[in-house]
Amino acid sequence: MIVIAPTLISGQGRTPDGKPDLQGVWQVLNTAAWDIQDHSARPGVPAGQGVVDGNEIPYQPWAAAKQKENFEKRLTEDPVTKCYLPGVPRITYMPHPFQIFQTPGTTVIVYEYDHAVRTIYTDRPQLSGHIDFWLGISRGRWEGETLVVDAIDFNDKTWFDAAGNFHSDALHVVERYTRTDPDHIAYQATIEDAKVFTRPWTMTMTLYRRQENNIQLLDYECNALAEEAAGRLK
Template identity: 55%
Template sequence: MIGFVIVAGAVFMLMTGGRSTGQAPAPSAVKVPTPGQFPPYRAPRTADGTPDLNGIWQAFVTADIDVQDHDAQAGPRPDMMGAYDAWPGGQGIVEGGEIPYKPEALAKKKENAEKRMVVNITSDPHRHDAGDPELKCYMPGVPRANYMPFPFQIIQTPHVIMMAYEYARALRTIYMENDKTIPQEPPADSWMGWSRGHFEGDTLVVDSKGFVPYSWFDRAGDYHSDALHVVERYTHASPYHIMYEATIEDPNVFTRPWKMSFPLYRRMEKNIQLVDFNCTEFVLDLLYGQYSKKVDK
């Protein structure tokens, strides 16, 4: 009988959560969201009624090293830099895990990785064929600019959206399709491409082409040709997150279009602002040291 009373008491305690019947119910626990999933959200609007993307944003991924899964590795000069220059491992941002290279393009990608430290500053038209453009402080291109380890700022107006990147003072202009005075086709190829945008609900859709074939997607040598076509989707997922997705198409390099995706985080520090990172001054000796005049001391 005593055992029955003890068991019954234990069951009662479990059913009541350890409280007496005269106590108010305990508040329900806050549900922790599943990573990568957000509850329904309607973004605040600008004066013209479009989702407000203004702010300073940053991706916290290691895709600038490699957009695919990668292990931690030593940097190019571990004998001099030790752990200072080591590259962290990370999860990839490519949907499906693999980039669908054509066989000959995959061979070129591997060659790029082997020659990523090559610097060729001459008038040779093939001077960009080797060496990571980031090493030389060239413009990062799209979509790489969005997942480098630097913040960027979105400045939004009804007809133009500007994206100002801390890295290398890169700047990008997205011409909205409601401005019919802007040409549909790129007037010239450039590092950051020619971008046209429109809104689909809470999503900014940006269609970009007109790229020079010199930028890379990462330090691992992933690359494209001048046929690159990028369609980006910036979707407000919460007051503090934008879900970013880019569809990459380049029939000269890939067998089919492929996607990458990751979240962008709103920088929330007090008085947050972009800090100048003019890397040009950091690469002068690397690029032009062989041409500088040597002065005997």
């Protein structure tokens, strides 16, 4: 696993309880929502560089075959096309902004996409047992300047992107948010799933602060299978 060592800027803002201030409206500037690996342009998808460290997803043989099958059926089988929640970490790199709020013991992330909300407690342990959730159950802790989020209890119905990369209900995601200057957050998500992958692997990207005056999240209304319908009209 590659660990980011971002350069920290002195004098960064702090919350009243002394934690790094991550609050604001943020968004990625990449094409990971379509494909987390290097990819050429295809209809409806811009070319892009991957966010997977080493550009390799360590699938088990059966899972690699399943991913190819998913790719061929992506216009109808991607859960996002049916207006289901994208899951974690995909919701972070959907092409929509999200807003972070912080209070002592809690970080809340509100996403423009599908009006989704994640509440990340930093003052209580994970729940016992397994309960299936679209966005899992998240607990956080601070490691120096980095918010580390441990997310478990996912269902097996979400994909990592629109290229069919997938996981099982054994998914375990560890996210790291490190503010490197007032307008950038270094974001890293480490993926573990012993049912699907041969080893843990990591995605790395930058979150950018939205700079517009009076920036706010807007209403988002999903239309199921809109991409498939658009394809039929070509």
